[in-house]
Amino acid sequence: MGFPKNFVWGAAAASYQVEGAAFEDGKGLSVWDMMSHWPGRIWEENHGDVSCDHYHHYQKDVDLMAEIGLQAYRLSISWPRVLPEGIGPVNKKGLDFYDKLIDALLAKKIEPWVTLFHWDYPYALFCRGGWLNPDSPDWFAEYSGVIADRLSDRVTHWMTQNEPQCFIGLGHQSGEHAPGLKLDFPQILQITHHALLAHGKSVQVLRSRAKAKPLIGAAPVGVALIPASDSKADIEAARKRMFSITEKHYWNNTWYADPMIFGRYPEDGLAVFGKAVPDFPATDMETICQPLDFYGANMYWSDPVRATEDGGSEVVPFPTGPAVTTMGWKVVPETLYWGPRFLYERYKLPIVVTENGIANMDWVHLDGKVHDPQRIDYLRRYLQQYRRAIEDGVEGKGYFNWSVIDNFEWAHGYRQRFGLIYVDYASQKRILKDSAFWYQEVIRSNGSII
16 A cells, blocks of 8 residues: 555755854844853854855755655744844845745745744744743734745645744753743743644634645644554553653643644643643633644654553663664654554544654765665664554655754754755755665655665
């Protein structure tokens, strides 16, 4: 059976990670422009001021995407590049950049899938309280309208936000990511509620103002768990645990997805979080819960779960010495079987894997090429599992490799290389890795070569 006839093969990147031009053409500051210059916060004092300089080299990058054969490119918009103060006057040059990028993609028959927010929050709005400010959902709605008005005649695929677990949890609870805060849990839940409201209002704006019929989703982390065996007990234990909240922590699926899709917070989360949950009017959930066309999930790894004799479950370790990427993430191909399967069974929405890939030890070899056999093997194993999920009934619509090009990997700076395209940051030279040519054949064959 394999991959469906109209399956979408793509790759992804994010604005702050690739664009550079951090202080050019009227762009406002983001919280990452702020934090990346704090001493000691980013590996070897790296920052995204230039990065891949995609802002100036976008045509070259689009040409390389076309050479790979990408059918779609998942990009994000830099909110402060378009609205330097976060709201108010539009920066024409910033908006023009995305206009040109969209046209360049379409000229090469590459479908743009636009993410409105991939973490580069406007610094000007952060100074007004950021996501804690009750006006923040309306700020995001205003920004969504600016983008819809300009790009929706050509863009039809939209995601509102990328990985709220990360920009809220890592950015506001652990402080590892921008804006680098360590807030109390009630504040984390308040931020989450405002971000969910922002999502709902953004969907409303896109539905009401898009010039071409929009297909809309979001791209949360797909926090996946897999059964430790094929027994019915272990499968049910993994499913249940994947959608359970057992501690006061941001790392879960349901606190974010249930409101968007079911219009309510999960009961176990309400019980565990208790008085930390903010008060809100019932109408908020009506705003948050908007019809979605697909469930975008970013999935990389998972842990096995075993049923216990008392009817519960436990996470069990892998055998000593599991394969890991240079990020230290475990290599677990079954993530792309059980993750999409459990998400599809619960939420009944088509699944798009909006991120999956590997950070690898890549460098230019003496022959001038970049040989990355580990990435090829990783992708083949994961895609085999995703295909198996589709064959078993999951409505899988697409796959986006993370990432299309090496880039600024947040707190890890330029230490980690996820790209299908290698970047020499000093010269801005690009080299297609072996994996890019392999992915080219995957796309050409609609996945039959895996």
